Amino acid sequence: MLDLTYETPKPKVIAGAKHDWELVIGLEVHAQVSSNAKLFSGASTKFGAEPNSNVAFVDAAMPGMLPVINDYCVEQAVRTGLGLNAQINLWSAFDRKNYFYPDLPQGYQISQLYHPIVGEGEILVDMTPGVARLVRVERIHLEQDAGKSIHDMDPNMSFVDLNRTGVALMEIVSRPDIRGPEEAAAYVVKLRQILRYLGTCDGNMQNGNMRADVNVSICRPGQYEKYQATQDFSHLGTRCEIKNMNSMRFIQAAIEVEARRQIAIVEAGGEVVQxxxxxxxxxxxxxxxxxxxxxxxYRYFPDPDLLPLEIEQAWVDEIKATLPELPDAKKARFIADFGLSEYDANVLTAEVANATYFEAVAQGRDGKLAANWVINELFGRLKKDDADITTSPVTPAQLGGIVDLISSDAISGKIAKDLFEIVYTTGGDPAQIVEERGMKQVTDTGAIEAAVDEVIAANPAQVEKAKANPKLAGWFVGQVMKATGGKANPAAVNALVAQKLGL
Structure with a gap:
């Protein structure tokens, strides 16, 4: 947990025609395990392969083919549980979830209903600086994905692609602790961030590698507190599940419209159907x-082809010892070590690659100055070019060199921006570029004073205006900077202009 003081956000309140209503939301997030092979076969999990090219005999439910557990997928599930401060169950078991669908060749899905591999955990969801929600995780279980039915290739036919069949999924089930659409999206963002730090899921929602089923219900104000006190779900409204959401924006929109649908039904005297x-x-x-x-x-029953999964505590401890520094811990360290604001620390730790880059720039330097250049200049330019930190043309060493030149007063902030543009577009060593192009800041007070005297002498009318209105002194500063090619030390210019004008 962060050693910071947070307040709990207020629940989302929607005004109906007759009453105010609050939302209660829980999420079941399906995260594809980062593994080259499937959960029970050696078939590839590569995205974008030709249809039905990544299919082993067991995936296609060929007679006599038996599943064999992929140890690496188990390790990734344990790793995820540890990253969420969850209970790791040393004994778990697989069940068959029976239903018929064309893209499920076995006629059942292998899952873990009764004995999941991971028990209760928690996620601290950042809303805004100083505001967070603690969301409880009920369980994480391993299961195999189904295939994909394709209906838009031919109006008279449907096709089935079994490439995803058997791909390992972690279903991460939250408690109904989320109280609004924005919190639901923030929860998915934070969970995705943690999984990417852990390396257990790439979080690519566009490819379907992470998707959410959103459970939405409504209740009158005060009912949720009764549920919390008793854990009796009868205090909450009937929930409806919105399937396969793969966009933060659409998650929020779907929750909002579904809540209003339920409110309209209840206020009209009807009942929401689960x-x-x-x-x-x-x-x-x-x-x-x-x-x-x-x-x-679904007629769940223990899978007769798979023995219970038994793991040792020593193995769990080994995995725990290899966990990386996770977002909350890194954020707290950046605030403590580099003097960053919570907002800046949030931005810099959003992606592990961003945090690594920043830390390389900030090491041994002014952390706030480094953060300003990484966030405002580098991230801003990368966003403009629709790029990210992994393809940045400016290395941490180069940006660190620019920060060093600013800190030593070798260049001004304006010159630094010109220098950054040169480095971004053509590369090179910042210090060498400054030397070769004569970009060093003028710090000689004598030379700066001469430039100030020249500008003042040439503009007597403007001098009188500035004495009457000191805000106009900035005009002289601009003229001196222009006369010196932007190389004069701005602080020295401001001080001398004020002195010469008697301000």
Whole structure:
């Protein structure tokens, strides 16, 4: 946990026609395990391969083919649990979830309903500086993904691609602790960040490597507090699940529109039916997909082809010892070691590559100055070019060199921006560029004073105006900077102008 003081955000309140309502949200996030092979076969998990080219016999449910657990996927699940401060279960088991669908060749999905590999954990979700929500994680279980049905290639036919069949997923199930659309999106962002730091999931939502099922219900103010005190779900409204959300923006929009749908039903005297729904982006509405099944509808039973999964505490401890510094700890260290604001620390730790880059620039230098140049100049320019830190043409050593030149008063801030542009576009050593191009800042007070005297002497009318209105002294500063090619030390110029004008 961060050693910072936070306040808890207030729940989202939606005004209905008759009453105020609050939202209660839980998420089931399906995160694809970062593994080259599937959960129970050696078939590749490479994205974008030709349809049905990454399919082993067991994935296709060929008779007599038995699943063999991928140890690395188990390790990644344990690693994820440790990263979420969760209980690791040394004994877990796989179950069969039985249902029929064309892209599920076995007729069942291998999952972990009764005995998941990871138990309760927690995530601290940052909302704004000083505001956070602690969201409890109920469980993480391993399961295999289904294939993909394709309906838009031919109006008269549907196709099935089994490349994803058997890919390892971690289903990360939260408690209903989330109280608004923005919190739900922030939760997914934070979870994605942690998984990427751990290296257990790449978090690529566009490719379907991370997607969320969002459970939404409504309740009257005060009911959620009763649920918290008793853990009795009857205090909360009937929930509906919105399936396969893969965008932060759409998660927020779907929650908002689904909540308003439920409010309208209840205030009209109806009852919300527990069901699974889909979000229609074009119409900005949710629509019914199927009634919400319970566990007995899937006829869960222990998978007879897989023995219970037993792991040793010593192995868990070995994995724990290899965990990287996670976002919250890194953020707290950046605030403490480099004197950063919480906002700047959040920006710099959002991606592990960004944090690594910043730390290389800031090491042994003014942390706040380094952060300013990384966030405002480098990140700003990369965003303009639709690039990221991994493809930055400016290395940490080069940007650190620019910061050194600023800190030593060798160059001014304005010159530094010109220098940054040169380094960004053509490369080179900043100190050498400054030397070769004569970009060094003029710090000789005699030379600066001569330039100030010359500008004042040439503009007597402006002098009188400045004496009457001291704010106009900035005009003289600009003229001196122009006369010196922007090389004069700005602080010295300001001081001398004020002195000469008697301000």
């Amino acid at each position: 069901e699974t729904r889909l979000y229609d982006v074009d119409k900005n509405e949710t629509r019914s997909m199927r009634s919400k099944e319970e566990a007995h509808d």
